[in-house]
Amino acid sequence: MQTFTQGIKHGISIALGYLSVSFSFGILGVQSGLTIWQTILISITNLTSAGQVAGVELIAANAAYVELFLTELLINLRYAFMSLALSQKADRSFHIPQRLLAAFGITDEIFAVASIQPGTIKPKYLYGMIGIAFLGWVGGTTLGAVAGSYLPAQITNALGIALYGMFLAIIIPPAKKSRGILAVIICAVVLRILLTIFAKWVTGGFSMILAALIAAVLGAWLFPVSESAEQEADA
């Protein structure tokens, strides 16, 4: 049952998590010398965390346009891969206009939650999820840019864990049923921690996708899934 409402429901935790992350982005933007409107405009048009932070820093440093372009390209390259994977799950009702629209909202979190759904993904479901996440992202940025220093920090800080809580709730139940999923999760976590400790030059977004890619390749190689097994773990 993939409706617009279902998408919104699945997107609420993403929106809550975004609220706290974009809140700190709002503060950063204004502190870096952008106006409140410019800061909000970045969140409206970009909808990505690491890319926006790097962009603001480069703008503040008067960086060349080509440097800005290359930085965004490198930091956000992982989305190309996620789009490719999500395209595999897209329903027949995804035509070019729906794809053009939905592509805007393919973030790490949207990708992961959407592509974990059993079967194919419908445009409406994705619109609901992206819509609410977008509101959280832009709302948080606005709050941070306008009133960053007046709100109690403990509340926004505490919301920072909401997103991760939801991720754990997504991956733990299927891991109880499928050895393959459990193995992939453990492998990804171990790789990510090793990369964080021993390869500091690999930046956040890269180390995440690198760990995930290796873990998924190993999983596909050691625990190939048949379609019936797929549905079993999804049930």
Next chain:
Amino acid sequence: MSRILFSIAIMAGTTYLIRMIPFVFVQTKFKSQRVQSFFYYIPYAVLAAMVMPAVFSSTGDTVSSIVGTVVAVILAYRKTPLIVVALAASLAAYLTMLVLPYL
């Protein structure tokens, strides 16, 4: 157009094209079982790699992050709905922050 607005346009354009091109132009479905398995596992791998180790600094302080994580793991293990797990983890972290100075 001012330098800042042009910079924002570059950021937005680059980010959008990276997301849009593969989604619009690669519509073939891959048939091989290995490739399909890979696409089946990739979201779990991405989520796991996003959670660890970032979750332990997600509230800005380690103790409340750990308390929130433990609450989330226990509830998730019992198949609690997503939003309840998310909010309970936040609430646990928030209460920890309030209580901690008095311990």
